[in-house]
Amino acid sequence: MHNHISPTPWDTKVFGIPCFEITAYAEEPLAIAASVTGHYTIKVDPLANKELLQKYGFYYTDTLIEPVCRADRFTPHQHADCSVRTDTPLDELLPMCDHTFLHGRFHRDFMLAGAAADQRYRQWLSQMHCENEVFALYYNSNLAGFIAHHQGNLLLHAIAREYRGQGLAKYFWSNVCDHLFLSGASEIRSSVSAANLAVLNLYASLGFRFCHATDIYHRLTRSSD
Numbered sequence: 001m002h003n004h005i006s007p008t009p010w011d012t013k014v015f016g017i018p019c020f021e022i023t024a025y026a027e028e029p030l031a032i033a034a035s036v037t038g039h040y041t042i043k044v045d046p047l048a049n050k051e052l053l054q055k056y057g058f059y060y061t062d063t064l065i066e067p068v069c070r071a072d073r074f075t076p077h078q079h080a081d082c083s084v085r086t087d088t089p090l091d092e093l094l095p096m097c098d099h100t101f102l103h104g105r106f107h108r109d110f111m112l113a114g115a116a117a118d119q120r121y122r123q124w125l126s127q128m129h130c131e132n133e134v135f136a137l138y139y140n141s142n143l144a145g146f147i148a149h150h151q152g153n154l155l156l157h158a159i160a161r162e163y164r165g166q167g168l169a170k171y172f173w174s175n176v177c178d179h180l181f182l183s184g185a186s187e188i189r190s191s192v193s194a195a196n197l198a199v200l201n202l203y204a205s206l207g208f209r210f211c212h213a214t215d216i217y218h219r220l221t222r223s224s225d
Contacts, residue, residue: 004029008041014120015039015112017220030056033219039112040219041105048215058217062105063194067208069177070187075207076178079171081140084147084179088136090129093146096158097121103193111220124148124156135179137172139163147176152185169202177206 004024011019018038022029025044033040034056044053046063098118101107106117128134128148137145137159145159154176159169177188192199194213203210 002029002032005032005040010123011039011120014123015116025052027052030058033058034221037221037223040221042217043214044217046213046215050217053217056219057221058219060215061108061218062103062216064191064214064216065194065200066189066191066211066213067200067203068187068189068211069203069206069208071181073207073209074177074181074188075205076174077170077206078174079168082144082168082171082175083138084135084172084175085138086132086135088134088143088146090126092143093125093129093134093136094122096145096160097125100158103196105193105216105218109218109220111218121156128156135176137175139168144168145172147172149176149180152180152188154188154190169199170205173202173206 004022004026006021006023008019008021020033020038020040022033022040022042025042025048030042030052040058042053042058044050099114101117101121104117104121106112106120107114109117125134125146125148128150131150133150134146134148136143137147143160144163146157147154148156159172180188190203190208192203194200200210
């Protein structure tokens with residue numbers, strides 16, 4: 001279609017419509033997106049002029065902030081009852097994806113069904129579990145959540161409802177970060193919605209600093225548009 005419009009087949013499979021990511025903020029790919037059926041995502045600098053986005057019908061969905069930490073800045077928190085495992089079956093983890101990632105851009109996109117957004121995260125977790133990139137979080141012997149990672153990046157994480165709001169997250173995250181640093185990671189990164197203040201405060205308590213910010217815009221172009 002255009003060299004700055006890339007298909008995202010994993011999203012197409014979940015949402016049942018052609019899905020794409022626009023990789024350059026320029027008028028030509030935005031104009032194509034406004035005329036060709038599909039769901040489009042573009043990530044732009046928060047200080048960029050948004051006139052073209054408004055012109056072609058893109059709408060704001062989220063701002064992502066990138067926490068980053070090196071081992072020498074890491075501030076761990078230890079709790080004897082919190083531990084992590086890597087052998088938990090996928091079917092025990094998947095239910096925690098439902099109605100959990102409400103700060104995410106797909107749940108905040110009013111043009112998409114929330115159930116389909118849940119399925120997208122289920123699919124992502126399934127893929128990472130197959131690649132042995134998921135830490136299951138345990139409080140005593142009870143499954144309390146998960147953190148999925150790739151090459152030092154914490155990509156997807158959830159705490160089971162019954163363990164939220166108890167101040168346990170910093171202990172779970174500490175365990176995972178310890179494992180990754182001991183495995184050779186020189187730094188650990190994540191990506192957090194600016195609206196998710198609880199997780200931003202969590203990363204700050206662990207010694208993470210905040211780097212890049214990115215605004216995310218979507219457009220859904222129907223065949224009748």
